[in-house]
Amino acid sequence: MPNQNQKFSLRPVYVFFTETHTRVFSLHTSYRLLTRRPRTAVNLFLEWMIVKLSRSSIAHCSIGHDGVVLDPVHSGDRFWPFQAYVRKYPRIKGCFIIPAPHPIDLTRYEDRPVKPVWRTFAKWATRGLISTTDCVCTTKDVLAQLYIHCPRSVTTPIKLYRWLHAKKYCFEPFDDPDDERATD
DSSP, rough: OTTSSSOOOOOEEEEEEEOOOOOOOOOOHHHHHHHHHHHHHHHHHHHHHHHHHSSEEEEEEEEEETEEEEEETTTEEEEEEHHHHHHTTTTEEEEEEESSSSSSOOGTTTOOOOHHHHHHHHHHHHHTOOOOSSHHHHHHHHHHHHTTTTTTOOOSHHHHHHHHHHHHHHHEEOTTTSGGGGOO
């Protein structure tokens, strides 16, 4: 029987995966996007690079716990309320549901600076020898708080997806457009 002074978390950790943007932009639209919304243009370019280099439609991962979702993107980490993320975030493929024996600390990821893009490419080239603060490394760091240690070779969202699937964690797909995200 556990000690009454120990804290146990009954709230799971959710590891979300999103698919790529399938729209092809014209040269004119790309130029307008780059000049008017450069951060969005950079994020879409990085998403495209991840998809091409990893040969997968999964381009991004994020992690949620205790009503908050940490969304680590190139322009900086964003925190979403859980329900808003699930309802509004585009192209969520689904999430892995991981039991959390204790609460995790997402506050350590607040106020992190903009991430240099070159470190992500260096991480891929060195098969994980160079660490960075991209979506995969941040998600792996949060999972390490639960004593779930991913191998260094997990460097892309699809590799993290496959590794969690191989470890038999429960995956909940969001394929149906009329699923629970459409409700209040």
